Amino acid sequence: KMSTSMKCDANECNGPKTMRPEKKAKQERTRENIEAEIRELKERLAQLESELENKKQKEDSSSLEQERQHEKENDNSTDNHNVTCTSGNCYSSSVEEKKSSTKLTPDQISRYSRQLLLSDGFGVTGQQTLLQSKILVIGAGGIGSTLLYYLASCGIGHITIVDFDDVEMSNLHRQIIHSQEKVGVNKAVSAAASLQTLNPTIDVTTVTEPLTHENALELVSAHDLVVDACDNPRTRYILNDACVLANKVLVSGSAMGTEGQLTVYDCRFEDDDDDDDDDTMDGINHNGDDRKYAEKKKETRRKRRGPCYRCLYPHINASEGCKSCSDNGVLGPVPGLIGILQSVEVMKILTGIGTTMDKRLIMYDSLSCSFFSLKKTPPNPKCAVCSPNFSTIKSMEDSQKINAIARGPNNIxxxxxxxxxxxxxxxxxxxxxxxxxxxxxxxxxxxxxxxxxxxxxxxxxxxxxxxxxxxxxxxxxxxxxxxxxxxxxxxxxxxxxxxxxxxxxxxxxxxxxxxxxxxxxxxxxxxxxxxxxxxxxxxxxxxxxxxxxxxxxxxxxxxx
Known part of the structure; x- marks a missing residue:
């Protein structure tokens, strides 16, 4: 027979439970908070949809006619659909603007909602910009791994990956975009497969050959922004020269050992704000030729927004060749962190939010967990590539002659x-x-x-x-x-x-x-x-x- 105390315990366990008033009140408050958050999200989404609808209604008939005319021209032009293939690897050689709806799809709103909800973010317009952007990434290694993952996840519409190297077992401790099953596969191809798995709504193009003076300018010109995630000095100089000649912004990152660095090279031309009666050319004898004098005066007033890579490193350093991960080693997370920072700079540049790194260079020391920010010098007035008046690099053929002594892929x-x-x-x-x-x-x-x-x-x-x-x-x-x-x-x-x-x-x-x-x-x-x-x-x-x-x-x- 069960004792009386045991029966009581059993009855308490099996009988109905009475919730204490204070606990019940706490749960109700929690439920109310959750319901309030859900209502707020629904209101925010409704507001976003309303803004999109209003924007669409504001489009006048003339802009629609212009778009139809543009589509007609694209259909009649073979150049806009030109595809260049080199060694079996294809990439678009023309800048073709993406046509996308002004209204984000329900899937896009759901996928990118957390960055759309940022109070100090880029909103719907910024997201549309990302979806229509074409980014060129040089290198799918340690830096490129995290960089590419975040560019794809944030909604960059088209990403071109350039890497001629194959995945090796020694890469896997830091190049997290690849897996052991991909050993022996080209890195650009391996990375593209990973990105398509992460975000199948974007377009990814692979180039499985080195970046050279022959293909650099064409590749750079076909994209809105360029990101340097390479590991050798020759490619950096080639990429810099191509970006200057094509008037493109370059986001640069590097990592070695336990340290890394990041900056943005925006050396596009900007007009001087001084008025036309500027007397900088008053001392020049123009021999009565007012037209040539005006052109010369206008040329001298052009200036770059910031220095290029060659401004900071004008002379190719022979000892730079020894600075490779294969010889000196690298702490796995360091290049990954640099790649993440690069992806943030890309989003800021494209959407126009925040302050970019075009005037500064950041150095990261992982062992002391410290960042050191340096203010970059102004553009070198006698830079070989970006100087308006003293440049000697006018083409990629000129760049090839100067860069030939630097260590690069052709030496591997x-x-x-x-x-x-x-x-x-x-x-x-x-x-x-x-x-x-x-x-x-x-x-x-x-x-x-x-x-x-x-x-x-x-x-x-x-x-x-x-x-x-x-x-x-x-x-x-x-x-x-x-x-x-x-x-x-x-x-x-x-x-x-x-x-x-x-x-x-x-x-x-x-x-x-x-x-x-x-x-x-x-x-x-x-x-x-x-x-x-x-x-x-x-x-x-x-x-x-x-x-x-x-x-x-x-x-x-x-x-x-």
């Missing part, structure tokens, strides 16, 4: 196409950040040949000298290798001489890509030629380094 060797020819060695050395002399063929050996002669079962006595920096050597290394970083080679020649056992053991220099090892080989060979270290008999560079080792000998060796 495709490991799949590697050969042991001297031409391949020349490509390697061209991308070196140091002044590496092209080595003669008798000082080079392929990974396959080295493995067959010295690392196979015979294992002939030799010295395998790994010249990578210590942190890379600790990541992975071949068995029985000795680590002496490249910057220590000269001061440790005597130690290398001892390792060579007075010339009885040949020395083989190795690095990640065969670039630093080529320089080490040259240094050691010069020491042999100077007869100051006759204890070293021979030295060779292992062409292609560890990356080639993976391709030619051991696919299981880590590639980074």
């Amino acid at each position: 060797v495709n490991e799949k196409d590697r050969t042991s020819s001297s031409a391949s060695s020349s490509q390697h050395n061209a991308s070196s950040t140091m002044s590496v002399t092209n080595l003669p063929s008798n000082l080079q050996i392929s990974c396959k040949e080295y493995h067959e002669k010295y690392k196979s079962k015979n294992d002939k006595p030799h010295v395998l000298l790994d010249v990578r920096v210590k942190r890379q050597y600790e990541m992975c290394a071949l068995d029985n290798s000795i680590n002496i970083p490249l910057n220590e080679i000269k001061e440790k020649i005597e130690e290398i001489e001892k390792l060579s056992d007075r010339g009885t053991k040949p020395i083989f220099c190795l690095c990640r890509r065969g670039i630093a090892s080529a320089e080490a080989t040259r240094i050691i060979q010069d020491a042999i030629g100077a007869a100051s270290h006759d204890g070293i008999l021979s030295v060779y560079n292992i062409d292609g380094g560890l990356n080639a080792w993976v391709e030619e000998v051991d696919p299981s060796f880590p590639k980074y």
Whole structure:
């Protein structure tokens, strides 16, 4: 039998519950608040729809006739539908204005409602601007990943992605737009697929070739705004020159190691506000030719809104070539943050809200979680590309001549196409950040040949000298290798001489890509030629380094 106390407990559990008055009142207040918020949202949406309807009704018959005439011209013109294909990759070569309804669709209102509701935001008009905009993004890597995601999610109508590189496993810790299943796929194609999954209502175009002086101006001219998310100086200079020549705004971002930076280059022309009786040209003898004098006077009064990239960095720095993520590393979230900041600048520029970064440059230090803002200098009056009176870069052909010495995509060797020819060695050395002399063929050996002669079962006595920096050597290394970083080679020649056992053991220099090892080989060979270290008999560079080792000998060796 159940005890009396237990029965009471059971009755309390199964019997009707009485809610305390104060709890009931609290729930009613919560319900009232929710209902009030819902009513407010409905009223706001009704207001937006009313504004759209009023705007549509205000369109007069003349504007409608103009639009019909414009459509007729587009139908009759083949140029407006011109598509240029290069290496199987197509992009529009003309600026074709999007035709969109002045009224947002219910799906668009629902998708973008949270940014439409911003009290200090851009509203319906700004959203329509985003939907009609065409943005060119150079690079779908660490910076481009977050940048592209937010451009697509906010409703940029057309995005063109330019990237010739393929997704690698080493990209995935920071390039979040790609996945492991996309390893080996072109980055632009991979990114486009991710964007279409995120927002299938936008248009995405891919260009799977490098940005060069041949296609840059055409691509830039076909878009409303350009965003630089690349990782090499040559592309930055090419992109800057094309934007200046096409009169386009450039949003620039970069990241390296634990730091990043962001700015906007708006070097479009703006007219001087001074009146026509300005006397800046009074000292010029125009020999009675008033027309030429007036044109010259007008030219000198034109000025840029701000400096371009070349104004701040007029001279191409050879050491800039060493600043790459593959050599120096990068903290994953840093480029992602820069990409997010870039996307905000794009939205501000297109919609006209807020203050853009055209007059400032921001530097971000992740280790101290700090932002440092710098005021940019005025446009350089003697800039090679944006100066109204002293520019020497009048075309992309001029740009090519000046930018040829900068490190860029054309210097990057495709490991799949590697050969042991001297031409391949020349490509390697061209991308070196140091002044590496092209080595003669008798000082080079392929990974396959080295493995067959010295690392196979015979294992002939030799010295395998790994010249990578210590942190890379600790990541992975071949068995029985000795680590002496490249910057220590000269001061440790005597130690290398001892390792060579007075010339009885040949020395083989190795690095990640065969670039630093080529320089080490040259240094050691010069020491042999100077007869100051006759204890070293021979030295060779292992062409292609560890990356080639993976391709030619051991696919299981880590590639980074």
